[in-house]
Amino acid sequence: MYRLHHLLTPSLLKRWFASFIERHKGLYKLFTAVEKQVKGSAFGCRMCGQCALPATGYACPMTCPKQLRNGPCGGVSATGACEVYPDEQCVWVTAYERAEQEGRASDLTLLQRPIDHREWGKSSWVNYWQGRDGDLWTSDDGLTRTHLVLTDVRRLTGGGHK
Amino acid sequence: MIPPGDGRLRAALRSGRFVVTAEIGPPRGADAGAIAAKAELLRDWVDAANITDNQGAHTRLASWAGSVLALRNGIEPVMQLTTRDRNRIALQSDLISAGAVDIPNVLMLSGDHPTFGDHPDAMPVFDLDSVQLIWAARLMRDQGRLLSGKPVKPAPQWLIGAVENPFAPPLRFRAARMGKKVAAGAEFIQTQFVFELGIFTRWMGEVTDLGLEQRCGVLAGVGPIRTVRAMEFMQSKVPGIHIPDDVVRRLRSVPSDQVAAQGMTLCVETIRRLRETPGVAGVHVMAFGQEQLIPELLERAGIPPRTAAAHAASAEARTAGTGRVGEDDDAR
Numbered sequence: 001m002y003r004l005h006h007l008l009t010p011s012l013l014k015r016w017f018a019s020f021i022e023r024h025k026g027l028y029k030l031f032t033a034v035e036k037q038v039k040g041s042a043f044g045c046r047m048c049g050q051c052a053l054p055a056t057g058y059a060c061p062m063t064c065p066k067q068l069r070n071g072p073c074g075g076v077s078a079t080g081a082c083e084v085y086p087d088e089q090c091v092w093v094t095a096y097e098r099a100e101q102e103g104r105a106s107d108l109t110l111l112q113r114p115i116d117h118r119e120w121g122k123s124s125w126v127n128y129w130q131g132r133d134g135d136l137w138t139s140d141d142g143l144t145r146t147h148l149v150l151t152d153v154r155r156l157t158g159g160g161h162k
Numbered sequence: 163m164i165p166p167g168d169g170r171l172r173a174a175l176r177s178g179r180f181v182v183t184a185e186i187g188p189p190r191g192a193d194a195g196a197i198a199a200k201a202e203l204l205r206d207w208v209d210a211a212n213i214t215d216n217q218g219a220h221t222r223l224a225s226w227a228g229s230v231l232a233l234r235n236g237i238e239p240v241m242q243l244t245t246r247d248r249n250r251i252a253l254q255s256d257l258i259s260a261g262a263v264d265i266p267n268v269l270m271l272s273g274d275h276p277t278f279g280d281h282p283d284a285m286p287v288f289d290l291d292s293v294q295l296i297w298a299a300r301l302m303r304d305q306g307r308l309l310s311g312k313p314v315k316p317a318p319q320w321l322i323g324a325v326e327n328p329f330a331p332p333l334r335f336r337a338a339r340m341g342k343k344v345a346a347g348a349e350f351i352q353t354q355f356v357f358e359l360g361i362f363t364r365w366m367g368e369v370t371d372l373g374l375e376q377r378c379g380v381l382a383g384v385g386p387i388r389t390v391r392a393m394e395f396m397q398s399k400v401p402g403i404h405i406p407d408d409v410v411r412r413l414r415s416v417p418s419d420q421v422a423a424q425g426m427t428l429c430v431e432t433i434r435r436l437r438e439t440p441g442v443a444g445v446h447v448m449a450f451g452q453e454q455l456i457p458e459l460l461e462r463a464g465i466p467p468r469t470a471a472a473h474a475a476s477a478e479a480r481t482a483g484t485g486r487v488g489e490d491d492d493a494r
Binding site for chain 1: 245246250271272274275277278286288289290291292293294297298309325326327329330331332334335338339341342345346354401402404
């Protein structure tokens with residue numbers, strides 16, 4: 001998964017492509033539907049538009065019934081099952097196992113910022129290539145910046161702020 | 163280290179003496195007397211008491227109102243705030259309000275999912291998670307800003323608390339997860355019930371390796387099990403509580419009329435061992451509906467009352483031979 005991610009690494013070409021399809025509604029819709037299909041079947045993606053997968057061992061935190069983006073709640077059973085769906089493994093147990101296996105457990109200690117609920121249904125790949133989700137998580141305590149919210153950062157910079 | 167400021171809990175954590183917090187579950191009615199009665203029982207024995215926020219996703223009197231009632235009745239509240247029922251607008255509003263009515267401590271958690279409560283049909287909100295809410299709280303207090311960047315003047319000055327469950331998988335991530343809460347701004351942490359000291363001690367070792375106990379007071383969760391039925395309820399109906407086999411065997415091995423006494427003794431032993439565990443700043447006593455047991459529990463564990471007057475009364479009782487100190491030693 002981590003290797004596959006390289007296919008998505010932002011580049012000038014991808015950025016151009018992202019801004020091109022953003023200008024063409026039909027194309028954007030089609031592209032977003034493809035992303036939904038691919039990520040939906042692979043990760044149970046809910047299309048929050050602000051993908052955390054690279055920092056969560058490729059286990060989608062939005063599939064957690066509490067949509068916790070910073071780690072598991074305290075209700076995980078001794079066997080690692082979700083408190084709400086006892087037949088399913090806690091997504092953060094999966095995240096930890098996968099991340100640790102890949103030597104990426106420290107990814108899970110990054111602080112994940114609150115998400116922007118206006119982004120639901122949008123393409124996170126386009127957002128990624130446009131450099132809009134560079135501020136989704138941080139390794140500092142975030143207080144050096146004036147505020148935590150992604151949306152304002154974006155508004156201030158009028159789009160991509162990378 | 164925790165910065166200076168007002169509040170009994172803050173002073174206790176800064177003093178380095180063994181801290182005690184307890185829990186007051188608000189009533190389901192518009193009954194101020196229920197909080198007053200529990201405050202009366204606990205006032206002399208605890209540094210602060212959590213006022214739970216619709217605990218177990220069951221609708222109750224609000225934690226902010228319970229906190230105000232606690233203040234009126236001379237006990238310092240820790241206002242719990244879950245992300246389950248409110249979005250970031252309401253959460254930040256409640257945090258500002260807590261500051262305005264002088265609630266000295268707030269504690270943030272995600273909260274039990276609605277499916278466990280009396281309205282399983284309710285909309286689960288979880289707009290923020292607990293780490294993000296702690297972060298938002300510190301941003302508000304220390305930088306005087308909302309998540310939107312808007313100023314908050316004057317900024318509230320509460321102490322920031324959080325929770326951790328050292329017993330829930332992934333176990334090796336739990337100290338790091340506490341680390342995230344500390345990085346976000348948590349100054350004290352209360353844990354889930356400690357029934358398994360082995361796992362707790364290992365977790366505490368990881369916490370001290372990360373140096374977290376220097377920045378954040380760790381209060382270990384304890385509580386007496388009163389009946390086998392209560393134990394089974396905790397195991398099957400309350401998410402995140404792990405009761406090891408030896409504890410189950412111990413409580414099942416005695417006649418039913420002695421389970422309560424055995425449960426008390428077990429809890430006293432646990433508190434004593436926690437006092438000797440490096441890095442533990444105190445205990446958080448959870449005794450739902452059994453708050454009258456807390457003074458006895460603490461006294462038997464050798465933890466004196468918090469106020470000088472109660473301390474003297476307790477010492478007097480001991481010299482008169484009516485106290486319960488040492489009773490569990492005889493029982494062993």
